[in-house]
Every structure is written in C-alpha cells, then in structure tokens.
Amino acid sequence: MFKDITLGQYFPVDSPVHRLDPRTKIILLIMYIVMVFIVKDLWVFALVIGFMLFMTAMSRVPLSYVIKAIKPMKWLLPIMFLLNLFMVRTGTELFSWKFITITTGGVRQALFIVLRLVALVSGASLLTLTTTPVSLTEGLERLLSPLKIVRFPVHELAMMMTIALRFIPTLLEEADKIMKAQLARGADLENGNIFKRAKAMLPILIPLFVNSFRRADELALAMESRCYHGGEGRTRLRVLKFSRGDLAALLIMAAMLTAVILLQRFLPFDHQIAAFVKGLLGVGK
Amino acid sequence: MPIVIEKLTHTYQNGSVNAFTALKDISLTISDGEFVGLIGHTGSGKSTLIQMLNGLMQPTEGRVTVDGFDMNDKKQRAKGRALVGMVFQYPDHQLFDETVYKDISFGPKNMKLNEEEIDKRVREAMRLVGLDFDEFAEKSPFELSGGEKRRTALAGIIAMYPKYLVLDEPMAGLDPAGRRAVLEMIDDFRRQLGCAVIMVSHSMDDIARSAEKVVVLRKGEIFRCGTPQEIFSLSDELREMGLEPPFAARMAGELRRRGMDLPKDIYTNEALVKALAEIKGGAHV
Incomplete structure (x- = not known):
C-alpha cells in the first residue's frame, strides 16, 4: 500500500533548466522567493507569475506536474483566503452585515496570501522537478561550504541528506512487508480506539527500527571498506561547472528582481487595484 | 474444504x-x-x-x-x-517482542485464545521447530542466530495451528x-x-x-x-525457463543420453540409487 507513494518527484527530461548548475538553481529560487515577498502590487505580481510560467515552459515539465504540487494545499488556500478576507480591516469598507465586514484591505491581503503561497510552492516544486535529489544535495553542500570555516559539518550534513533520500523507498517497501507479516499473524491495525491502534503499531515499528539500525551499521561498514573517511580530500565524479547558461539565468533573474523593485517604486498602481475590486463587486461607485 | x-x-x-x-x-x-x-x-x-x-x-x-x-x-x-x-522469507520482518516466548504467542493472542491454550501452543510450536523451551523462551529474538530466528518465526505461525x-x-x-x-x-x-x-x-x-x-x-x-x-520429466523445458531440475533427474537424463536404460520418472536421489543398483545387479548376475 506504500508502493504508490512517489517521493523525490524528479521529472526526467533534458531542458535548459535541467542543465543548470544546482547551485544556480538554488540561488535562483532564493531570489525568486525574495521577489515574491517584496511584490506589493497586483500588476507586478502578474509579471512574477508570468515569469514563473516562462520558467516552467523552458523546463519542459508539463504544467500539470507543477499544479499537482499545489494540490495538497486545496484546503489551506481557501481557509487562508477567507480568514484574511474577514479578519483584515484596513482601507475602505466594501460590505458589512452583522459581524461580517469586508474591506478593500482584506480583499487585497486575501488575494496576495493565496497568490504568494501558490507562487512559492510552484517555484520550489519546479526546483525539485528539474533537479535530481543527489545533485540538489551536492549543490547545497557547495553553497554551504563557506560554513566549513566555522567548523560546521557541511559535507556530513549533505551526505546524511543523500542517504536519507536514498533510503526512503527502501523503508517504505520494508514497512509494507512487515505490515503484511504481522497482518498474517492476525494483527489488527484498523479497529479499536486511538490508544489501541497506537499499540498495534508496535509490532511494525520495532522490526522497522531494528532493521534500520542494522542497515545503517552495514552501510557504514560498506562505506568504510571503500575508504570513506568524511569529506576531507574527497574528489567528485561529476564536478559542478558554472556555465554560460548559469550566468545568463542569474542575469535574467537579477534583471527581473530589479525590474520588480523599480516598478513598485515608481509606478504605484495601488489605487487602480482598489478601483478594480470595487468594480468587481459592483459597490462603492 | x-x-x-x-x-x-x-x-x-x-x-x-x-x-x-x-x-x-x-x-x-x-x-x-x-x-x-x-x-x-x-x-x-x-x-x-x-x-x-x-x-x-x-x-x-x-x-x-x-x-x-x-x-x-x-x-x-x-x-x-x-x-x-x-x-515470509525474512524472519527479521516479523520478530518484534522482548522474548521468544512472547513473540511466538503474538499470533495465538490475536486469535483471542486463553492463557492456558496459548502456553500449550507455544511449547508445542517450539518443540516442533526444535527450539529448547528452557534455553530460548526468555531470550530476546534479536540475539538469536539466523537459523534460530527462522525457527522462531516459523514457530510463531505454527502456534496458530x-x-x-x-x-x-x-x-x-x-x-x-x-x-x-x-x-x-x-x-x-x-x-x-x-x-x-x-x-x-x-x-x-x-x-x-x-x-x-x-x-x-x-x-x-x-x-x-x-x-x-510429470513435471520433472520435462527437464529440457524447465531448463529453458532458467530453472534447474533436481539433481537426480539431471543425472538420470545424462545417463540415459549415454545409453543407460533408466526409467523417465526418476527425480529423487533414492529412486536413482535404486534404479542404478538394479541395473548393476542385473549386469553381474
């Protein structure tokens, strides 16, 4: 029953985005997040979303995959929208009935919260869709390597991440087997109250833990027998290379970020949004 | 049925x-x-x-x-x-309890049998798989050898009759x-x-x-x-499928090819020995 879960949702095609250095992609994502947070204007936000769609098109990942990443938020988004709509009371009043009051500020805030969340999650998922987990941790390791000066164990952290990602499918498969073995011995996992059910999980969790420790031990031995001794002096099979494409991508993103900042500074469209919302609701004319 | x-x-x-x-x-x-x-x-x-x-x-x-x-x-x-x-194939997927005794009694307990019946069955199952009750009952299943673990796992199922x-x-x-x-x-x-x-x-x-x-x-x-x-007389088909026919069947086949008059239905060592003894006896008398 666990086999259907897919993790590390890498989408294997060849595209300019896939070919980018993972370090570049992580920096791009950080810049993108900054951009999403500083946007205070709906029209500029349309520009950001447009940029996001452009990147998706470049990556040759079907848009439906990016949308799939937003799906788990199908309850969170409406709740966030409604909470902000009713709770925020700034700007002019649009609608009032008993204790419910909707203001222009509320509409704005609600719209922005939803758009921001969607933009953030789809941007982050584009990174994992176009980057293999291994090269992602590799990129992270290289980006964090300056921290080695303060003796932060960057390599060890990255290696742990890689191993953890590698063993997720193995653990799921094993959990499935253990579950079946205990079900065959008449274990009842579905009935009873919450305490009973928690206790019924023990026969599954204990073998899972014991086997994980044993496996960790074996893995450590296997790594040591191949002369692994930490990150010091370790060379790489694939050396990350900063290419012209990376530079171009970073420049485009920097230009985008500057454009967004300048547009906001010199072209305040705020009053237009208010008018748009009022027109939409047909009030306040 | x-x-x-x-x-x-x-x-x-x-x-x-x-x-x-x-x-x-x-x-x-x-x-x-x-x-x-x-x-x-x-x-x-x-x-x-x-x-x-x-x-x-x-x-x-x-x-x-x-x-x-x-x-x-x-x-x-x-x-x-x-x-x-x-x-199941791996006893590590089912052993979980503190002692061998408790682990074997997991199945019978799930069948809601009374204490007395459970005790009787655990002893019987341990006897059948050849685990000495006094020596193993209070041992942890995790300190057993591979063969002993398999016996314990088997006993856990046997005890459910x-x-x-x-x-x-x-x-x-x-x-x-x-x-x-x-x-x-x-x-x-x-x-x-x-x-x-x-x-x-x-x-x-x-x-x-x-x-x-x-x-x-x-x-x-x-x-x-x-x-x-019926099955083991199909040596050639089995071998084509990548399966190895029993030793006696292979041996008899080889001897037949070399001109020895052996019946086609030999697939156990005992039958092969018997057939060979008959031929040898016949030749000498």
Missing part, C-alpha cells in the same frame, strides 16, 4: 503507464493436507500469488476462496486468513544442514497437525523431496501443474 483459486488476474498500478500484470488467469485448487510446491523464475508471480492466498493482496480480477470464505470480501477475509498461516501453511522460500540463506532440518520440520508439522503446505522454492531438489503436486509459474501464468513425475 479446499482453497479454490478462480481466474485470478492481478495488475500492479492498474491504469497507469507503469501497469504490470503479475498474474494472468490463474485457476488452482489446493486440497486439505496436500503438499504443493510452487516454482518459478524470479518475477514469475510466485510472491504475488501466495499473498492472495490469505488476502494480504486483493486481485484485480478473479477470486480466492479459503474453505468457502471469499477473500475479496472484507468481513469473510479475517476468517479465511485465520486458516492460512504465512511464513493453521490449516494451510504457506512458506515463502523457507530455506533461503540456510546452510545444507539447516535446509534439511527445515524440510524435516515441515514434514513433521504436516504429520502432526495435518495441515496442507504450499511451499515456494527455487530449489527443485527441496520440492522433489516431499511435494505431491508441483505448480510451475512462468510470467504470471501456470506453465505446468502436475505430479512431480
């Missing part, structure tokens, strides 16, 4: 691009007290088939009835499952002495508990020893089903 398998078909990830049909239109009856050997190449659907026998998996089409209980029906499944004891005992490669990873011991144990249970045995194995020699019926699976379909004589 028997286990009846009717037109069983199973497709993993049905409907997706990765759809894989593991079983195709399997029909089979396993009678009371019968010893069935199930052989097939890796990926031939053996494991999928045996998991269907006690309702750990539900087929996409067709059904399994155990003594009249329909394993596709959620309510009847629990009753049918209690009749089918299932021993199954009417059908399903064994998934019970000899995998054991030394020759261990293999013989396990095979003898299985014969013992059958004699003492009168249960039917369904044994999956790669080793034709193990199956040739005690099976009454042999089922050969190929790519999810029943390739042949019959008595050991």
Whole structure:
C-alpha cells in the first residue's frame, strides 16, 4: 500500500533548466522567493507569475506536474483566503452585515496570501522537478561550504541528506512487508480506539527500527571498506561547472528582481487595484 | 474444504503507464493436507500469488476462496486468513517482542485464545521447530542466530495451528544442514497437525523431496501443474525457463543420453540409487 507513494518527484527530461548548475538553481529560487515577498502590487505580481510560467515552459515539465504540487494545499488556500478576507480591516469598507465586514484591505491581503503561497510552492516544486535529489544535495553542500570555516559539518550534513533520500523507498517497501507479516499473524491495525491502534503499531515499528539500525551499521561498514573517511580530500565524479547558461539565468533573474523593485517604486498602481475590486463587486461607485 | 483459486488476474498500478500484470488467469485448487510446491523464475508471480492466498493482496480480477470464505470480501477475509498461516522469507520482518516466548504467542493472542491454550501452543510450536523451551523462551529474538530466528518465526505461525501453511522460500540463506532440518520440520508439522503446505522454492531438489503436486509459474501464468513425475520429466523445458531440475533427474537424463536404460520418472536421489543398483545387479548376475 506504500508502493504508490512517489517521493523525490524528479521529472526526467533534458531542458535548459535541467542543465543548470544546482547551485544556480538554488540561488535562483532564493531570489525568486525574495521577489515574491517584496511584490506589493497586483500588476507586478502578474509579471512574477508570468515569469514563473516562462520558467516552467523552458523546463519542459508539463504544467500539470507543477499544479499537482499545489494540490495538497486545496484546503489551506481557501481557509487562508477567507480568514484574511474577514479578519483584515484596513482601507475602505466594501460590505458589512452583522459581524461580517469586508474591506478593500482584506480583499487585497486575501488575494496576495493565496497568490504568494501558490507562487512559492510552484517555484520550489519546479526546483525539485528539474533537479535530481543527489545533485540538489551536492549543490547545497557547495553553497554551504563557506560554513566549513566555522567548523560546521557541511559535507556530513549533505551526505546524511543523500542517504536519507536514498533510503526512503527502501523503508517504505520494508514497512509494507512487515505490515503484511504481522497482518498474517492476525494483527489488527484498523479497529479499536486511538490508544489501541497506537499499540498495534508496535509490532511494525520495532522490526522497522531494528532493521534500520542494522542497515545503517552495514552501510557504514560498506562505506568504510571503500575508504570513506568524511569529506576531507574527497574528489567528485561529476564536478559542478558554472556555465554560460548559469550566468545568463542569474542575469535574467537579477534583471527581473530589479525590474520588480523599480516598478513598485515608481509606478504605484495601488489605487487602480482598489478601483478594480470595487468594480468587481459592483459597490462603492 | 479446499482453497479454490478462480481466474485470478492481478495488475500492479492498474491504469497507469507503469501497469504490470503479475498474474494472468490463474485457476488452482489446493486440497486439505496436500503438499504443493510452487516454482518459478524470479518475477514469475510466485510472491504475488501466495499473498492472495490469505488476502494480504486483493486481485484485480478473479477470486480466492479459503474453505468457502471469499477473500475479496472484507468481513469473510479475517476468517479465511485465520486458516492460512504465512511464513515470509525474512524472519527479521516479523520478530518484534522482548522474548521468544512472547513473540511466538503474538499470533495465538490475536486469535483471542486463553492463557492456558496459548502456553500449550507455544511449547508445542517450539518443540516442533526444535527450539529448547528452557534455553530460548526468555531470550530476546534479536540475539538469536539466523537459523534460530527462522525457527522462531516459523514457530510463531505454527502456534496458530493453521490449516494451510504457506512458506515463502523457507530455506533461503540456510546452510545444507539447516535446509534439511527445515524440510524435516515441515514434514513433521504436516504429520502432526495435518495441515496442507504450499511451499515456494527455487530449489527443485527441496520440492522433489516431499511435494505431491508441483505448480510451475512462468510470467504470471501456470506453465505446468502436475505430479512431480510429470513435471520433472520435462527437464529440457524447465531448463529453458532458467530453472534447474533436481539433481537426480539431471543425472538420470545424462545417463540415459549415454545409453543407460533408466526409467523417465526418476527425480529423487533414492529412486536413482535404486534404479542404478538394479541395473548393476542385473549386469553381474
């Protein structure tokens, strides 16, 4: 029953985005997040979303995959929208009935919260869709390597991440087997109250833990027998290379970020949004 | 009443691009007290088939009835499952409790038997698998050797007094002495508990020893089903499928090719020795 879960949702095609250095992609994502947070204007936000769609098109990942990443938020988004709509009371009043009051500020805030969340999650998922987990941790390791000066164990952290990602499918498969073995011995996992059910999980969790420790031990031995001794002096099979494409991508993103900042500074469209919302609701004319 | 398998078909990830049909239109009856050997190449659907026998998996089409209980029906499944004891390949997937005694009593406890009956059954099961009660009852299952763990896992199922005992490669990873011991144990249970045995194995020699019926699976379909004589006289076909016929059958085949007049139905060492002794005796007299 666990086999259907897919993790590390890498989408294997060849595209300019896939070919980018993972370090570049992580920096791009950080810049993108900054951009999403500083946007205070709906029209500029349309520009950001447009940029996001452009990147998706470049990556040759079907848009439906990016949308799939937003799906788990199908309850969170409406709740966030409604909470902000009713709770925020700034700007002019649009609608009032008993204790419910909707203001222009509320509409704005609600719209922005939803758009921001969607933009953030789809941007982050584009990174994992176009980057293999291994090269992602590799990129992270290289980006964090300056921290080695303060003796932060960057390599060890990255290696742990890689191993953890590698063993997720193995653990799921094993959990499935253990579950079946205990079900065959008449274990009842579905009935009873919450305490009973928690206790019924023990026969599954204990073998899972014991086997994980044993496996960790074996893995450590296997790594040591191949002369692994930490990150010091370790060379790489694939050396990350900063290419012209990376530079171009970073420049485009920097230009985008500057454009967004300048547009906001010199072209305040705020009053237009208010008018748009009022027109939409047909009030306040 | 028997286990009846009717037109069983199973497709993993049905409907997706990765759809894989593991079983195709399997029909089979396993009678009371019968010893069935199930052989097939890796990926031939053996494991999928045996998991269907006690309702750990539900087929996409067709059904399994155990003594009249329909394993596709959620309510009847629990009753049918209690009749089918299932021993998985790796004891590490089922051992979990503090002591061997407690672990073996897990199954009987789930059957809601009283203390006295449970105690009786645990002692009986330990005796049958050859674990000395005084020595092992209070040991932790995690400090046992590989062979002892397997015995404990087996005892955990035996103590449930199954009417059908399903064994998934019970000899995998054991030394020759261990293999013989396990095979003898299985014969013992059958004699003492009168249960039917369904044994999956790669080793034709193990199956040739005690099976009454042999089922050969190929790519999810029943390739042949019959008595050991019928199956093992098909040496060439078996070998084409990547399966190794029993030693005695191979030997007899080779001797026949070299002009020795041996009957075609030899597949156990005993029969081969007997036939050879007869020929030798005849030549000298």
